[in-house]
Amino acid sequence: MINNPLDFSGKRVLITGASSGIGRACSILLSELGAKLVLNGRNLDSLKSTMSLLEGNGHVLAPFDMADTNGLCDWVKTLTKEYGYLDSFVHCAGIQITKPIRMFEKGFFDDTMHVNLASAMAISQGFRIKRDRSKQGSIVFVASIAGLIGQTGNTVYGASKAGLMSLTRGLSMELLRDNIRVNCVAPALVETDMAVRTKQSMTDAQYQHILNQHPMGVGEPKDVANAVAFLLSDAAKWINSVPLPVEGGYLAN
Numbered sequence: 001m002i003n004n005p006l007d008f009s010g011k012r013v014l015i016t017g018a019s020s021g022i023g024r025a026c027s028i029l030l031s032e033l034g035a036k037l038v039l040n041g042r043n044l045d046s047l048k049s050t051m052s053l054l055e056g057n058g059h060v061l062a063p064f065d066m067a068d069t070n071g072l073c074d075w076v077k078t079l080t081k082e083y084g085y086l087d088s089f090v091h092c093a094g095i096q097i098t099k100p101i102r103m104f105e106k107g108f109f110d111d112t113m114h115v116n117l118a119s120a121m122a123i124s125q126g127f128r129i130k131r132d133r134s135k136q137g138s139i140v141f142v143a144s145i146a147g148l149i150g151q152t153g154n155t156v157y158g159a160s161k162a163g164l165m166s167l168t169r170g171l172s173m174e175l176l177r178d179n180i181r182v183n184c185v186a187p188a189l190v191e192t193d194m195a196v197r198t199k200q201s202m203t204d205a206q207y208q209h210i211l212n213q214h215p216m217g218v219g220e221p222k223d224v225a226n227a228v229a230f231l232l233s234d235a236a237k238w239i240n241s242v243p244l245p246v247e248g249g250y251l252a253n
């Protein structure tokens, strides 16, 4: 019998942002690989739509607002009480609002940092406390190439994603003694609702400029899900602290 390191049978995985785009693609793939999922987002109807696309059974819905960073640690502890220990989690939830510096205001900055960054720390805090330390745990954050490059009007979003990469490095060391690996993926433009909103926030010429920077075209959500599943799985059991670009050659261009 072949031991498949990408087999998630018997593993319970929390996925934030599961109601749409990359989070939905991760949910579908991980269910196909045998995982039992805890699906998070805010929109219950969209979460149910994701649920209807999954393989297997035993998946549950867990709506919660990632902006409530004070409540997140307890929320994760409640999840483990209700559904058993989590083996790993993928943090896909995120917001992107294009705003040049002349439109800067603190509320927008705080919202972005809470939903994209502080939430990752708070979920990790809850995950670390309530788990079976005899098994290796795994965390994957969904960052962005925006955290590696400069983009006009995308500075605050980029800072939140650069923060996620830094958090990946810090937590990968801090959680070693808890037997947890921490990695992240950094996608370029992927065809999701977020990309549609980004397109709507700029002129056709500006969007075309972004498309031209993708030598292999824009990505599909599944392209990111494949990388997430690998980093989350036992196939990556000796990979820690990695920010994996998933960007169709964007950075080489």
Ligand SMILES: NC(=O)c1ccc[n+]([C@@H]2O[C@H](COP(=O)([O-])OP(=O)(O)OC[C@H]3O[C@@H](n4cnc5c(N)ncnc54)[C@H](OP(=O)(O)O)[C@@H]3O)[C@@H](O)[C@H]2O)c1
Pocket: 016, 017, 018, 019, 020, 021, 022, 023, 040, 041, 042, 043, 044, 046, 064, 065, 066, 067, 091, 092, 093, 094, 095, 096, 115, 142, 143, 144, 145, 186, 187, 188, 189, 190, 191, 192, 193, 194, 195
């Ligand atoms: N698409 C791209 O080009 C691209 C590129 C690089 C990185 N990313 C990153 O990939 C991740 C997924 O984005 P996507 O492209 O799949 O976008 P999307 O289709 O807009 O999905 C965003 C997800 O985040 C959830 N979310 C947003 N705010 C939330 C909140 N306050 N509480 C709970 N959930 C919240 C949404 O759930 P509800 O609507 O149900 O609340 C939704 O499931 C994000 O972190 C994004 O920054 C995307």
